Amino acid sequence: MHKNIFSLKQDIVAIGRRVYERGYVASNDGNISIRIDDERILITPTGVSKGFMKPEDMAIIDYEGNLVSGTAKASSERFMHISMYKARPDINAVCHAHPPHATGFAVAGIPLDQCVLPEVIVALGSIPIADYGLPGTDELFKPIAKHVKDHDAFLLENHGATTIGHDVLNAYHKMETLEHFAHILFVAKSLGRVNELGQKDVQDLVGLREKFGITSGASCNIAPQNQTSSSSPVQPANVNSNNIDKEELVQKITDAVLKRLNS
Ligand SMILES: [Zn+2]
Incomplete structure (x- = not known):
């Protein structure tokens, strides 16, 4: 890691603000993390709006989910984040939110896997739906596990979306791309026609x-x-x-x- 921990905390604060301002979460929903090294993960606290966090609110946990430093309680979704890092050694950040259009597809049971937008095909390939798992438990990750090697963005059935990336801005950008795609596809479906690329x-x-x-x-x-x-x-x-x-x-x-x- 080239950046110091304080600057990583600032990065999460900035991304939290963007997630909140774009309406990707309501109330205290959502969670964001960064892999510090192979012993520690920096993660957002539970029970705090992601739009109004301060660097000192962040928690540092180990790969068992125990609090290593910080005064706040770590996100209840920390087990999903930990499992992501274990499954994908190439990624260093995880972003989880409930963006309305993408979550609408997750509720409707429609994966975002049609060949429609060039940027999405290049950046994400496709976005599968992971079967429902109880939020706040390690059950949430189990259905994601079968998709995690091949994808960087996931819909979570009747819940929301999760994206992963080589840094926290990259993971967040994938969340933007996913939601933008869902919004555009929703409009096209409303117009009654979706032309797919060959x-x-x-x-x-x-x-x-x-x-x-x-x-x-x-x-x-x-x-x-x-x-x-x-x-x-x-x-x-x-x-x-x-x-x-x-x-x-x-x-x-x-x-x-x-x-x-x-x-
Ligand atoms: Zn959630």
């Missing part, structure tokens, strides 16, 4: 993920009528192939995506 377009977008350092493997689900050949899942384009110039290929794909967006 297999070739999705393939091109998945190929861009490596360029942006995105490692989670999930792709959106291509609708059967939009598949060009087999029904095999989309694989990332082999941009490491020796006989293809990587930059040239990325440029080609970017041009294709822009052309598609402008058409």
Whole structure:
């Protein structure tokens, strides 16, 4: 960790304010954490509005959930955060909130897995729904476990959403992308039509993920009528192939995506 703990606390305060101001939580809902090192996690306190936290409100816990330092009681969802860090050594932050559109999909039982928006396909692939688990217990994480290796954003059935990232801003941005996607899809569904991208377009977008350092493997689900050949899942384009110039290929794909967006 390059940053000191006080500055990490300030980062959580700033993200908490954004989560609250954007209406992603009500009352004292939501929780945010940062992995300090392999012994400690910095996490928001329970019973405090995420929009009005101070750095000194933060709790530091160990990987058993015990309070290591701080005076506040650590979030009741600390076990979900701990399990996330154990399952994904590559991530350093977790953000949990109840953004209304995304949570609406989680209540309706509709995963955000359609191939619709290029940014979402590149940044998140798709967003599955984890089955309901009792909030505030380790039951909450169990249904997430089967999705956690392949995804960075999750809907929690009849509850809310959780995102993970390499730092707390990255995890928060995924929450924004998830909610924005849910909002747009909700509008399109209200208008009565959702045009999905076809297999070739999705393939091109998945190929861009490596360029942006995105490692989670999930792709959106291509609708059967939009598949060009087999029904095999989309694989990332082999941009490491020796006989293809990587930059040239990325440029080609970017041009294709822009052309598609402008058409
Ligand atoms: Zn919650």
